[in-house]
Amino acid sequence: MPTYTLFDLQEYIRRVLALNFGEAIWVTAEIAQMSQSRGHLFVELVQKGPEADSALVAQASAVLWQRDYQRLRLSMGNVLDELLVDGREVRLEVRVDYHERYGLKLVITDADPAYTFGRLELQRRQTIETLRGLDLLEKNRALPVPRVLQRIAVISSEGAAGFQDFREQLTQNAFGYAFQCRFFSSAVQGDRLESEMLAALDAVAIQAGRFDAVVILRGGGARTDLAGFDSLALCQRAAALPIPLFTGIGHDIDQTVLDMVAWSALKTPTAVADFLVQHNLFFENEIQGLAGKIRETAQSRVKRNALELTQLETTVRWAMQGKLRQEMQGLATLETTLANLLQQRLLRAHTQLDQAEHLCAALHPDSVLRRGFSITRTAGKVVTSVDEVRSGEALETQLKDGTLVSEFRRKS
Structure with missing residues (x-):
């Protein structure tokens, strides 16, 4: 070998x-x-x-x-x-x-850019389908937005120009609205984007009751840098937030999956700031409109009530005058009636007195004596029965022209 x-x-x-x-x-x-x-x-x-x-x-x-x-x-x-x-x-x-x-x-x-961007688009579509299957695409958008947005959680890179633009736009708004912004630092591009933004979203979710909304901001940059905002884990966490999410990640054409799950996606951080200001302006205008309607309604009600009072015053005055005339007529009628009644009563009483006088005159002893009657007395008392006189008792008989003295003897 x-x-x-x-x-x-x-x-x-x-x-x-x-x-x-x-x-x-x-x-x-x-x-x-x-x-x-x-x-x-x-x-x-x-x-x-x-x-x-x-x-x-x-x-x-x-x-x-x-x-x-x-x-x-x-x-x-x-x-x-x-x-x-x-x-x-x-x-x-x-x-x-x-x-x-x-x-x-x-x-x-x-x-080969087509390969890379094609894979990114495939991953993006898969993320969208997964979120749709979990009913997360519309979850945040279904949340009610407070009538006034003032307490804002801001997730961005502290040195990002977009964040500075956002803050300046809010603090220098033409209407003098005050905003309370709490900053949560996170990378907005690169390989640290997902981990840092997940941590920021978790921090916001823990204290969500202290905020009206959360915004995610990013200035301009390369189109492919937006791929980090298509992360499934990131979009799941964002969609599950209990408060409305607004995005302004600085791209005019492409829409990220994070934009899709947000309550509202705006193009730039400045646009997000404008949205917050306009949202509050709409509420103020609505309140002013209601105040104007209340004022108009109150003025109309006052005028109507004043007219009703005037009409009521006229009605009462005429009614009072009519009532007075009626009562005066009634009093006059009553006066006439009372006078007639009094005259009739006096005439009747006079007649009764005359009758009584005639009766008294007719019943006077002198009148009785003149008619042939006599009055017998004994011991000064008028005798009305023979039983009242004892035999031998002296009697005085009064006639119309004198008095007779006699002695009573009982007839056997």
């Missing part, structure tokens, strides 16, 4: 690889890490097992030389920079290069 020097072995491997991989080939892999030096891009490519938490099954170093980088930038523009990002699944054209001292290296000569 022959013995090889290390150089001979390495040279043999190089020639074998050169013989079998004489032309560039296309490979798919995930970018684990990338660095730049002197215009060259050094990329660490990996492949994981089929499961989400599988360990690495393959790993290789790759390089994109400056001249090739410039060439690809010229043909692809900014898409190349959006493509070559840590954690991105890529399809690259590589030339297999083996050096006796430095070993295997893949030299990148081209890239």
